[in-house]
Amino acid sequence: MAQRIVVDPITRIEGHLRIDAEIDNGFISKAWSSGQMWRGIEVILKGRDPRDAWLFTQRICGVCTTVHALASVRCVENALGLEIPINAQYIRNMVQAIHALHDHIVHFYVLSALDWVDVVSALSADINKTVQLAESISNWPNNSANRFKAVQAKVQAIVDSGQLGPFANAYWGHPAMALPPEANLMAVSHYLEALDYQRKADQALAIISGKNPHAQNMSVGGVTAAINLDNENTLNMERLYWVKQLVEEVKGFINQVYLVDVIAIAALYKDWLPYGAGVTNYLAVPDMVLDTKAETFDLPGGTIMGGDLGTLKSFTSFNDPYFKDNVVECISRSWYDGDWTRPPYQEETVPHYTDFQDDAKYSWIKAPRFQGEPMQVGPLAQVMVGYAQGHEMTKKYVDYALSQISTIAGVQVGPGALHSTIGRHGARAIRSAMMADLALKHWQLLVDNIGKGDLEIFNKPTFPKGEIQGFGFHEAPRGALSHWIVIKDGVIKNYQCVVPSTWNAGPRDDKDKAGPYESSLVGNPIADPDQPLEVLRTIHSFDPCIACAVHMLDPDGKELIKVNAL
């Protein structure tokens, strides 16, 4: 007989998420994903100045702290048909790439490593064997005996103090924990180092964006970061070289530590490679723009259906109708009034809370669909689309990672293994390596262009009388993000965000098709229903961001609230 478990709160994520699962003979047979918070930011945007929208939508999420800013300015520019100067594109690209470095490092180490790494087991690691293990897979200079000894002593001291803090009541010694003590010690050491390297990425970001989180250098029409090589209050070569140095340091950590750790964990947990595929329709949007019109990109975008790379269809510009005409959202199973599926421009949503109902409404998150299908978004989608297109940089890192995993695991691991919980971690590490390369490439493009004497950063937006609409997309760290705006007489009439975690964490739709979180849990083993570590593994692999996922709008400003069955 199936046993029902509820995991609420899901921790080590952004926001408030509840997961319900039915367990049959040790495996999950059915699952529900439920967003537990609603703020109504799109309601608040109505009637405001479209130039302000990016600062509001940015506050949807402080983890994805640059992404809503980028998508927002792009949707207003799309509505206006406004090109932006190439310097502004490069600066935005650097913001995008450097933020991704921070985000992915934090996700792997702080938010998900403890699903795979047993901190307490690190206490019984042999120091010399730990050094041997680390040196066999990486030449990172900090993998030294003294370093590992100090980390082990630190863990011992915390355990001895009896104040375990964030490590209390966790899953140490859980039967699904499979790493040898030496791998655990190495990983704990890298966890602590990751805290330093994520900060370096932030510092690089703050130099070009004023502060971080919540960068403050964007504007509809470009960026505000003035470039003047002869002024101390602007971007000059002192500032720019500091950015470059910090990015190079972070790139070293990604290539020699993060990517290597993910490869090692994938190989040592090879039994987990078959789990967690779920929805294998993938959606990624093109980004890292190379021209003022946004028609050429360094990162490819497109769709893949049913896990078949042969079905690839690409998106080619910021205006591509293949994207614009195929995105809808369904609220059949979401806490909004009614039962409809509509394109974002036409959504009209009224909250309608019913509490958790398995067979009816159970989440604040909506269910986005592409041509009627649920889609998985995120680094894995981007890597799949890039791999299918033969994108050189993607192919280079994917082939490297798969060959390393195969060597350590002692079995041949091919691209098919990427459709999995561990594949999502692998793709994120691969994307980090790509973004470090691209951050430096776009730094050079910016400096070369400045060298030609071009200091332009801004084209002034002018809002016409009457109604216009536009959409803007962005490949965020958690995947394809799009903002949709309707502007009337220069003020916001409608605003809608279709967010990566909405694609992934959304509930079932009117045809009872489950969303990616829900599908990916089915078939996962559960060793101990009282300690559902395996649920966390698969959910964390998506990098959930629930503040992002939950949003709504009401274009008519009518009575918003109906509450049923509290």
Place this chain on the structure above:
Amino acid sequence: MSHHDFGKEGNVKVNRRTFIKGCTMAAAALGLSETMVPKLVEAAASDQRPPVVWLHFQECTGCTEALLRASHPDIGRLILDIISLDYHETVMAAAGHQAEKSLHDAINKYQGKFICVVEGGIPTKDGGIYCKIGGKTAMDILAEVAPKSAAVIAIGSCASYGGIQAADPNPTGAVGVQDLVKGTPVINIPGCPPNPICFLGTVLHFLTFKRLPRTDQLGRPLFAYGRRIHDQCERRAHFDEGRFAEQFGDKGHLEGYCLYKVGCKGPGTFSNCPAVRFNDVGAWPVSVGHGCIGCTEPGFWDTMTPFYERLPGVNIPGGDGIATGASSAGKKILGVTAAAVGIHAAVGIGKRIIGGKGSTSDEQE
């Protein structure tokens, strides 16, 4: 590795020199004399690490992310050496029932002793159903945890004043901690997000003196929010001489002139941003050519918007005339403010006051 100094013996204590340096900087930020440094060191390095329970409500995790970026003390040192972070959903290893257990263990074992940090607004409309954790509303959780704490630190503009979700028309009836919690000392560290230095300075002050630092009328510590941004800005001389950027990318903007005319809200905003800056790289919004948006002020989403219009009521020197509240932008701003005040009053009807153990902070004005 270089940044975590484990000491020669590989012991738990952080490198003492670096640690004292951090405490000295904190003392300076707090306006304390150097003679107080040993007391700060002692407080921060005591054997029993003070327990902290961190609650997340209607928020974006930006305040936690800000803390992740702090350098003195850095996050590793803070949570492993200085405090005991017993509940924090973003970093804790446990989830579900195990996480709930951590919360209950901490608030019962350390009743009256732990610091409660709140990140995010609290929705009060419709019984608070717009934010639930472990099946309970944010209001219920706050009512259970806050009265058992020694003090509440509201981190960020959402926990302080309701924040972005409280902007007109405040669809969920969001409010700040101080609107609900009475009887337990509450201090506000607003900002979107706040500079982590302001939060950490407050924590170290509390650990040292067992009481909260002095505040202004809005509940903000004076050491961080005592002066106007405009009065500390490196571009102030340009304002005084009438040199302005008129549009992003124009000559004045490239020359680093005053940003008032492109919307800077520095003249109406109290914070130490120009003095302490962000992320240890000497940066703040004005250093990348963008005006201040007033994010440490209550209701700034309504009172400081449109962000790219001039703040009304500021006299401009330098012969360019005087911009007053009579400008079209000013009307818009004032109109929204009036609406926001109305909404705030309406929200009050649905509020519940969370009673406490009867103590108050005599430090707060």
